[in-house]
Amino acid sequence: MGVLHETGLLRRLPDVPPSGGTKWTAERVLSIRHWTPTLLSIRLTRYRGFRFTPGHYARLGLGPGAEEKKVGEVVWRPFSVVSAAYDEYLEFLAVLVPDGAFSARLATLEVGDTVFVEKASYGFLTLDQLAPGRELWLLASGSGLGPFLSILSEPQVWQSFERLIVVHSVRQEAELAYREDMLAMPNEALFADARARLRHIPIITREPGTAALSARMPQLLADGRLEDAxxxxxxxxxxxxxxxxxxxxxxxxxxxxSARGLHTSRRNVPGQMAFENYW
Ligand SMILES: Cc1cc2nc3c(=O)[nH]c(=O)nc-3n(C[C@H](O)[C@H](O)[C@H](O)COP(=O)(O)OP(=O)(O)OC[C@H]3O[C@@H](n4cnc5c(N)ncnc54)[C@H](O)[C@@H]3O)c2cc1C
Ligand SMILES: NC(=O)c1ccc[n+]([C@@H]2O[C@H](COP(=O)([O-])OP(=O)(O)OC[C@H]3O[C@@H](n4cnc5c(N)ncnc54)[C@H](OP(=O)(O)O)[C@@H]3O)[C@@H](O)[C@H]2O)c1
Incomplete structure (x- = not known):
């Protein structure tokens, strides 16, 4: 059976689809934050047994409607965890893509609705993939920023590196999700002893007139402007x-x-770079 997760935050859960096994739990939407009409953060209840390493992704499932009871008709998609490993909830940053099966359901999601969460978490976008270094560059496009929030929530990261450089490329300024949250992090008690300084570099590609960089990230790296910034x-x-x-x-x-000599981890030997592709 799927596990019903009930917390003090919740009243009685509604009926949920029958489960084919013990792979998932049924969670509840606690809040939804719209950054733009097509970019949102959802916060879910968290099954106490759900464990992940910052940088991991989880598999989320949405049914076709509140009345649906068949888990076989649930659409599953991977989503990087945004929240911290120590948070009581799970948070995700999601973009709504045109004609996407999951996006269509996500667009109608409301507080209190059910989202299925596979119990396992996955991925190699984790700090243990990297050898020790001085600067940590976190390079994201669009919703790809999400896992970096979870990674930055670890006090250890702020001790291990001298500099944390977040580069976020978006089409419009309004899509610079979590920017204020990241800039506020150094003032939090959790990071009071931090060794690292955080730099947030926005790239805004389709909104002329802002002060941000506006070329695509590979171009900015190639011509030296990213390192200058x-x-x-x-x-x-x-x-x-x-x-x-x-x-x-x-x-x-x-x-x-690679041309600069950086490698991904190989045969359990940590490298200098790690990647997560969203499609
Ligand atoms: C490991 C992994 C982690 C992921 N984590 C996230 C996440 O944290 N947040 C998130 O929004 N999505 C994430 N995705 C993408 C997500 O799983 C879905 O693909 C996305 O929600 C769209 O689902 P869909 O069924 O509506 O459309 P799909 O049929 O899955 O995708 C249709 C098309 O939309 C485009 N697309 C899909 N996802 C994105 C995206 N995130 N940004 C820009 N274009 C996209 C691609 O061109 C894709 O071919 C992740 C994907 C992978 C493989
Ligand atoms: N963002 C929106 O305003 C918006 C609105 C409605 C629907 N959508 C849909 O949502 C989906 C996701 O859009 P998104 O904006 O989150 O993701 P995206 O298309 O991947 O764009 C995010 C950022 O990555 C950049 N980028 C795209 N391709 C790149 C490449 N090959 N190399 C380097 N940088 C690259 C983009 O620059 P460029 O601008 O140069 O591509 C943008 O700055 C798309 O299907 C889109 O049609 C988006």
Whole structure:
């Protein structure tokens, strides 16, 4: 049976579809935050047994409607966890794509609705994939920023590196999700002893007139403007890089970073870069 997760935050859960096994739990939507009409964060109740490493993704399932009882008709998609490993809830950042099966259901989701969450978490966009370094570059496009929030919520990250450089490429300024949250992090008690300084570099590609960089990330890396904006060179010796989001962007960055001598982890030997593609 699927596990019904009930917390003090919840009243009685409604009926949920019968489960074919013990792979998932039925969680409740606690809140929804719209950054734009097509970009939202959803916060869910968290089954106490759900464990993940920051950077991991979970598989979320949405049924076709409140009345649906058949788990076989649930649409499942992977989503990176945004929330911290120590949070009582699970949070995700999601974009609504045109004509997407999951997006169509996500668009109508309301507080109190059920979202299925597979109990296992997955992925290699985790700090243990990287050798020790001085700067951690977190390079995201669109909703690919999500896992970096979870990674930044770990106090250890703020001790292990001297500099945390978040680069977020979006079409419109309104899509710079969690920017204020990240900039406020150094003032939180949790990071009071932090060694690292955080730099947030926005890239806004389809809204002329903002002060942000406006070219695509591979171009900015190739011509040196990204390193200028960060105030640090990106080198094999000192830099560790994580890339998340658009697969074409990831492919281009990977080839540039490889040319600088950076490698992904191999046979359990940590490397200098790690990737997560969203499609
Ligand atoms: C490991 C992994 C982790 C993921 N984590 C997230 C996440 O945290 N947040 C999130 O919004 N999505 C994430 N995705 C994508 C997500 O799983 C779905 O693909 C997305 O929600 C759209 O689902 P859909 O059924 O509506 O459309 P789909 O049929 O799945 O996708 C249709 C098309 O939409 C485009 N697309 C899909 N996802 C995105 C995206 N995130 N940004 C821009 N274009 C996209 C692609 O061109 C894709 O071919 C992740 C994917 C993978 C593989
Ligand atoms: N964002 C919106 O305003 C919006 C609105 C409605 C629907 N949608 C749909 O939502 C989906 C996701 O859109 P999204 O904006 O979140 O994701 P996206 O298309 O991947 O764009 C996010 C950022 O990545 C950049 N990018 C795209 N391809 C790149 C590449 N090959 N190399 C480097 N950078 C690259 C984009 O720059 P560029 O601008 O140069 O591509 C943008 O800055 C799409 O299907 C879109 O049609 C988006």
């Amino acid at each position: 960060a105030g640090a060179p990106l080198t094999r010796e000192e830099s560790r890089v994580m890339v998340c989001g658009n697969p074409e962007m990831a492919r281009d960055l990977r080839s540039q970073l």
